[in-house]
Amino acid sequence: MSNFRCMAVSVLLGMAVTAAQAASADRVETEIVRGQRAAALSQERIDGLDDATRKALQEYRGALLRAEQLRLYKQQLEQQVQTQQARLADIEAALGRVEESRAAMVPLLVRMTDALAEFVAADQPFNREARDKRVADLRTMLADPEVGLAEQYRAVYSAWEAEAQAGRMLKAERVNLPGAPRSQLVDLLQVGRLALYAISLDATEAWQWSAESQRFVSLPATSLPALKQALRVAQEQASPALLNLPGDFSVVRSVPAGGER
Numbered sequence: 001m002s003n004f005r006c007m008a009v010s011v012l013l014g015m016a017v018t019a020a021q022a023a024s025a026d027r028v029e030t031e032i033v034r035g036q037r038a039a040a041l042s043q044e045r046i047d048g049l050d051d052a053t054r055k056a057l058q059e060y061r062g063a064l065l066r067a068e069q070l071r072l073y074k075q076q077l078e079q080q081v082q083t084q085q086a087r088l089a090d091i092e093a094a095l096g097r098v099e100e101s102r103a104a105m106v107p108l109l110v111r112m113t114d115a116l117a118e119f120v121a122a123d124q125p126f127n128r129e130a131r132d133k134r135v136a137d138l139r140t141m142l143a144d145p146e147v148g149l150a151e152q153y154r155a156v157y158s159a160w161e162a163e164a165q166a167g168r169m170l171k172a173e174r175v176n177l178p179g180a181p182r183s184q185l186v187d188l189l190q191v192g193r194l195a196l197y198a199i200s201l202d203a204t205e206a207w208q209w210s211a212e213s214q215r216f217v218s219l220p221a222t223s224l225p226a227l228k229q230a231l232r233v234a235q236e237q238a239s240p241a242l243l244n245l246p247g248d249f250s251v252v253r254s255v256p257a258g259g260e261r
């Protein structure tokens with residue numbers, strides 16, 4: 001009986017120890033789980049703090065970049081303003097020079113126009129109406145304050161250039177014989193500025209402009225064949241050729257009407 005009790009006590013003690021160990025293991029496991037949860041929550045907070053830190057760092061870097069861009073832009077604007085101010089100063093100086101140039105140039109253009117008018121009046125009387133009108137238009141333009149100096153200069157230069165071009169033409173036009181006492185249609189034959197001839201429409205009479213006497217003088221009938229041939233070339237009815245023409249020269253090479261060859 002005594003042995004039986006001892007065994008029972010031992011069993012009970014063993015069961016108690018086992019139960020105590022099991023309870024202790026449960027508590028340890030609970031603490032471990034609780035610790036793991038706390039660690040996970042701490043990590044989440046750390047991760048949240050890392051995200052916020054990274055976001056704040058990105059915003060800070062973006063702010064620095066924008067500030068640098070604004071600084072460079074401001075620097076560029078300052079350089080542009082300085083350049084524009086320098087250009088404005090140059091323009092103001094140029095305007096002052098333009099006024100000085102205008103004061104000197106306008107009288108020169110007037111003198112050039114006067115010289116052109118004198119030249120046309122003393123020159124051979126070809127295309128006289130258009131040339132006189134060109135001079136009159138120049139005078140009107142020079143008297144107009146709304147017309148710029150550059151435009152006035154171009155007009156005067158173009159007028160002189162047109163006169164120069166006229167000296168390199170073989171040209172024919174039908175007009176009343178200049179200086180004739182009565183109206184008489186003739187074919188006016190211009191050989192540059194070397195000679196100016198007039199041929200009657202029936203090709204029975206011919207004249208040559210005399211610079212000395214400032215009038216047309218009669219030519220002999222023997223000059224008519226050469227003049228008629230030159231007239232055909234000027235009217236583009238014949239091919240260019242060497243022409244024997246009356247005057248102070250013996251041979252004139254013909255050129256096509258309206259230009260030089």
